[in-house]
Amino acid sequence: MRSSLPACLTFVLSLPACLGASAELSSPHASAPAPPIAKRIAHELVAHGHTRVDHYYWLRERGDPEVIAYLEAENAYTEAATAHTAKLRAELQAELTGRIQQDDSTVPVRERDYFYYARWVEGSEHPLYCRKHGSLDADEEIILNADALAKGHDFFATRELEVSENQQLLAYATDDVGRRFYTIHVKDLRTGELLADEIPDVSGALEWANDDQTLLYTKQDPETLRDYQVFRHTLGDAPGDDTLIYEERDETFEVGLWKTKSRAYLVLDIYSTLSDEVRILDAAKPDAELRVFAPRERGLEYDIDHLGDQFYVRTNLDAENFRLMKTPVAKTDKQHWREVVGHRDDVLIESFELFDEHLVLEQRRRGLMELSVQRWDGSDAHVLDFGEPAYVAYGTGNLELDTSTLRYGYSSMTTPDSVFDYDMNTREKVLLKQQKVLGGFAPEDYVTERLDAPARDGAAVPISLVYRRGPQGRPEPGPALVYAYGSYGASMDADFSANVLSLLDRGFVFAIAHVRGGEELGRAWYEGGKLLNKKNTFTDFIDSAQFLVDEGYAERSQVFAEGGSAGGLLIGAVINMRPDLFAGAIAAVPFVDVVTTMLDDSIPLTTSEYDEWGNPNDKQYYDYMLSYSPYDNVTAQDYPPLLVTTGLHDSQVQYWEPAKWVAKLRATKTGDDLLLLRTDMSSGHGGKSGRLARLEEIAFEFAFLLDLAGRAD
Known part of the structure; x- marks a missing residue:
């Protein structure tokens, strides 16, 4: 639900008094609600001898009551300006909700001697995480009730549910703000009790060692939010006594954590946009030293998995579209890598899946995903045929090595999400589940x-x-x-x-x-x-x-x-370049203040993204970014109607980027087309956390579009 607003922020005559100097009333139409106009305070930004004046830099102060008042005033204006679509929004939300089978569950996935799945009950926002021992006919065990944990929170997310090697302990991470600072909890599945081990302010990534006593987890920098530290925790110890086993000091790199499919190794992925370095740890020896798999090199990307006495390596080494290599467990430097699948100019290898007797490649050809299957001796190689002009296919839930069954997901723009089991020997497939779409949906009514x-x-x-x-x-x-x-x-x-x-x-x-x-x-x-x-x-x-x-x-x-995040940057750029082409646009959590953000290495994600956008401390990149940055290129021209959304706690694109952009557009653009800023005061980058609550946001966006298109009736 949208945060409640103070009574003085409902666009009655007392509004200017509520906002002090931060807003004043103006309206292109006497009968229309008046948008808030943010105050202007000149703030000079100097780089390479060039000065930019940012009049809305003050909106960066999240804790300033005047900033909050401005955001709430924009919310109130948005609500007032779209009040005529309230009935349509309600109809759309009911329609969206009505297509969902609310009592639903995922396809159970085998992991050793349990089958794990999630299910939802009528009216729930979050799932029950469940398992059955040995057989799908066994009694259900609810290992975590996320909907109960979410009660009383406007936002709630769980991450990284991981069971210990003996499958009797569950570690999971929760966030009730939306800023992606998580707290790790450990639950004894034999008794249902939470252990005293509670580790706050972590990034959420965690893995068990094989001794059922040791957890590895990552922490982020409190300012930049860069995942850069890996700690080792022994059950029963105070979190403050946990051992730092790795810290990444290069601010352009981040750290990820996972376990190989064989469960034999814990893996630290240390990555930037253009380079990777993997460090491995024997999962049975969590106190051992980390081992560098292959040292980082500028431009060398690779990722690994393990089977038997070999590691398998997907890499761009002398292969723009990547190839697959293997190397002995004891000799992992790249000089020992030997080719398994070579580079192809027309095929991009995106990932791979290992089985005892088969190799599966997820690869992209002419823009479409393929699942390529072959035996390890190279025989019986084939690519699954999906028979539609546009679709997506991907491996899912393949946690076991000792099987000839590939599980994959499939959907197209007319085919609901489907899960299949595919026998890699007989080439027979079985549909396990297809998303039920209620309300009379029939695929043949649509064309892709x-x-x-x-x-x-x-x-x-x-x-x-x-x-x-x-x-x-x-x-x-x-x-x-x-x-x-x-x-x-x-x-x-x-x-x-x-x-x-x-x-x-x-x-x-x-x-x-x-x-x-x-x-x-x-x-x-x-x-x-x-x-x-x-x-x-x-x-x-x-x-x-x-x-x-x-x-x-x-x-x-x-x-x-429409576009979101970096896609919101796209929206900002194209409506600067060709505003006449579009009848309306939606920019969700948009990254629009490119130059200022990329010059500020205290802002989350900045230093790790120089290889994506360029480093504006280099004048060549500064000038190029400045030529397209949506915020810097706002001009006095007619813009199409625009809906901009953000979250106050967004950790990826800070709320002030869209807020500043809207403020500058209001003060600069010509014409009187609608300009709306909608800030979720209780969420972050992904918006609302509940599966049904999200539909309110979608209904609002659809009503905005349908109203502009004259299709509101």
């Missing part, structure tokens, strides 16, 4: 397509789209929502969304533009949208939207854009 949009430099940008089938197949041009991300090499796959049906059934086309900066077309596609090529991400999006208009998938005056 895969298109290639010509970019201005000759590249072909893939587009995945879906729409409701019309009497003649494709409907007449109407409203279209175009979504993209385009950063960090993250590929946006064409998966299923029951929520999007609410737009499709009201005449929208939904399209995902697979712009450069993602990795859909291989590593070169990623490199073509980062650093000094970043503007390709934005022009790809613009060219994709224009293509949908030119090809008759979208009405010229009804193209809408």
Whole structure:
């Protein structure tokens, strides 16, 4: 639920008194609610002899009551300006909720002699975590009731549920703020009691050693939130006595923690955007010294897993699209690596799955995921055929080595999320579960397509789209929502969304533009949208939207854009560059103040992202960032209607970036199109934590779009 507002922040005549000097009233329409206008305090930012004046820098003070009052005033304005959509929002939320099978569960996953799964009950926001011993016919044991733990909290998240080697102890991490500072708890599953071991202010990553007494966990820097320390905790010891076993001092690197599928090794992943270093620890000897697998080198990326007497290594060593290597357990330096699967120009190896008798590669070809299966001798190699033009497929729940069954997930824009077991010997597959979509959904009522949009430099940008089938197949041009991300090499796959049906059934086309900066077309596609090529991400999006208009998938005056986080940067950039192309836009938790953030190494994530965006302490990168940074490029022009969302406790994109951006847009833009800032005062980067509570946010966004498109009835 949205935070309650003080009575004086309900846009009555007393509003200016409530906000003091921080806001004043102005309105383009006498009858419309007046948006708050943030005060201006000049703050000079100097770099490379160049001075920028930021009038809204003061909004960075999270603890300042005047800042909170401004955010609440924006929330009140947003609520007042959208009051006419209240009925539609309620209908949409009921519609979204009505598609969910509320009594639901995940497919049980075998881990040694238990089957683990999560299930939800009617009306619950969070799951019950459960298991059965030996057989699915055994009695259910609830090992954690997350819904009960969440009671009384506006926000609640659990992370890293890990059982000990004897499977009688459960370690898990909780966050009730949304800032991603977790507390580790340990539960005795034999008695149901919590142990005294409670470790606060950690990042949430944790793993058991094989002695059932030792936990490894990571901690983040309290200011930058960079995961940089790994501690060892022995049950019964005070957390203050825990042993620091590793600290990463290079501020461009972070540390991750996990255990190999064989359960024989604990793994520290030390990574930056362009380099990796793995350190390993015998899980049976947690007091031993960490061993460097292969020293870090600039540009060398690799990840590992273990089977028998070999480690397997996915690496970009002399392989832009990665290859798979192996090396003896005792000799892990890269000079001992031997090739298992070679590099291919047209195939990107994204991950791999080890089994006693089989190797499975998750690989991407022409933007689509493939599951490639082969025996270790190379025989019986084959790729699963999914038979749709756009889809996503991935391995899931494959925790055991001694099986010939591959479990995988599959969905497309018209096929709900499905889980299959696939016999790698007989090639037979069994559907274990498909997401139930209530409310009359029928896949044949919808059409998905895969298109290639010509970019201005000759590249072909893939587009995945879906729409409701019309009497003649494709409907007449109407409203279209175009979504993209385009950063960090993250590929946006064409998966299923029951929520999007609410737009499709009201005449929208939904399209995902697979712009450069993602990795859909291989590593070169990623490199073509980062650093000094970043503007390709934005022009790809613009060219994709224009293509949908030119090809008759979208009405010229009804193209809408959406992106979040780094995708919110994309939205900010494209509406600066082509505001006329879009009838409205949604920027969720947007990273829009690029230059200021990347110059401030005290802000979370900054130093670890120089290889993604560039280091603006170098004038070449400073000038390039400055040329596209949405905040720095706000100008006196008409902008399309814009909804901007953020969370007060966001640890990835600080709330002040979207708040400052909206404040500057209000003071600078021409025209009177709607500009809304909606701040969740009790959550972070991911928004609300409950599965049903999230639907209120989605209903609000959909109502915003439908209202603009004239499809509110």
